[in-house]
Amino acid sequence: MADRVRHIPEATVARLPVYLRSLAELVDEKTATVSSERLAEMAGVNAAKVRKDLSYLGSYGTRGVGYDVEYLLFQMSRELGLTHDWPVVIMGAGNLGQALANYGGFTDRGFPVAALVDADPSKVGQTFHGVEVHHVDDLPKIASDRGVRIGIIATPAAAAQAVADQLTAAGIRSILNFAPAVITVPEESSLRKVDLALELQILSFYQQHSQPDPEASGSRT
Amino acid sequence: MADRVRHIPEATVARLPVYLRSLAELVDEKTATVSSERLAEMAGVNAAKVRKDLSYLGSYGTRGVGYDVEYLLFQMSRELGLTHDWPVVIMGAGNLGQALANYGGFTDRGFPVAALVDADPSKVGQTFHGVEVHHVDDLPKIASDRGVRIGIIATPAAAAQAVADQLTAAGIRSILNFAPAVITVPEESSLRKVDLALELQILSFYQQHSQPDPEASGSRT
DNA sequence: GAGTGTGAAGTAGTTCACAGCC
DNA sequence: GGCTGTGAACTACTTCACACTC
Incomplete structure (x- = not known):
């Protein structure tokens, strides 16, 4: 148990606001509990990632059931420091x-x-x-x-x-x-x-490299 | 030599525009060649990363000398698809x-x-x-x-x-x-x-977690 | 049975360190 | 001597797969 492990990977931190938004939507539509799978779909990531990310915040889920939407929303707001305004x-x-x-x-x-x-x-x-x-x-x-x-x-x-x-x-x-x-x-x-x-410019790069350029010559096959 | 290896990591692609901007600055100040170290400093990354990133575009540097600013700028613009406008x-x-x-x-x-x-x-x-x-x-x-x-x-x-x-x-x-x-x-x-x-919200998270919370009790040392 | 929590395996990205070339 | 180019080592992140709990 070793205290509460307080190092959350940067990549996870960057996703927390996305989960937060999804949870807010779920509250609006009066959904009480949510599975990692559903949340993953809403956040555009995969379910294993959601579970691992949420596990850094603590064990807020219930096996066989899922996560309590309101409780998780509260915990996440707290973690993100969003329980008060930041001017x-x-x-x-x-x-x-x-x-x-x-x-x-x-x-x-x-x-x-x-x-x-x-x-x-x-x-x-x-x-x-x-x-x-x-x-x-x-x-x-x-x-x-x-x-x-x-x-x-x-x-x-x-x-x-x-x-x-x-x-x-x-x-x-x-x-x-x-x-x-x-x-x-x-x-x-x-x-x-x-x-x-x-x-x-990043989009331009992928645009540039997506269509096989018709002018590319010399390399057959 | 195995053709020209055409897979550039996403993380590298995301940095190319930053190098591009740095190179444009160097052109403005009439610098002819630049070392990976200098470019790294300008782009806010480390030199090994610059060399590896640039190596994905090809071997455009000269050992003992550095990179030709104009030539590299041109190659990079081409790679990024910036030689023409994208409406x-x-x-x-x-x-x-x-x-x-x-x-x-x-x-x-x-x-x-x-x-x-x-x-x-x-x-x-x-x-x-x-x-x-x-x-x-x-x-x-x-x-x-x-x-x-x-x-x-x-x-x-x-x-x-x-x-x-x-x-x-x-x-x-x-x-x-x-x-x-x-x-x-x-x-x-x-x-x-x-x-x-x-x-x-991401900034809020780090803000929240930066100052050792004075209420954090229990763990001495 | 359903669905979380997490070690273990896999993948991507970074940094080191040095051989090789100018 | 200086600086690139790159394998090798390392670190961070993702995904798998399954033990465990409700």
């Missing part, structure tokens, strides 16, 4: 920053946008979708006043590293980077990236 | 769809937005950032007329699977899904996902 700041009040502030999906899911932050004084004071733009110099104050733990970088690539450093200086250790640039953060910080063009 | 359609002309149409980053990188597509007749005919909204019934025609091979799903979650099916029916086999929903596509199609809330 975020969006760095960069340009197109992307505004669009993200505008996008309801964050607030709805427990990540209210506490502020937009920009270096351009002409943007400071403006409001987008109810979110005010503050000057980057005020970041430390905003972060501590509003308990912001997560920063979203929505600046041009050239500014991304400097902005990451500002977030770090303001005590923000979780960063979601939308800028198409590689940034480095201290060891103890978490960094996730979303790079739209990169995803399209 | 895309954006499915869903709501907030997110409009924001994506508005975001210059796609067109700049060789993925011009051929059309926005929506089911709502009141949106059809409108223009966002120079991109016209078409009715979803016209999708097959648009796709074939404009050679669209990539579709971007920017609809609400509830519509995502139906839209994916419409894309498939229109012969589009590469899909980038922004909707917070699991969708399935035929075996031969490629699917990538971008889920903003999911990324924040």
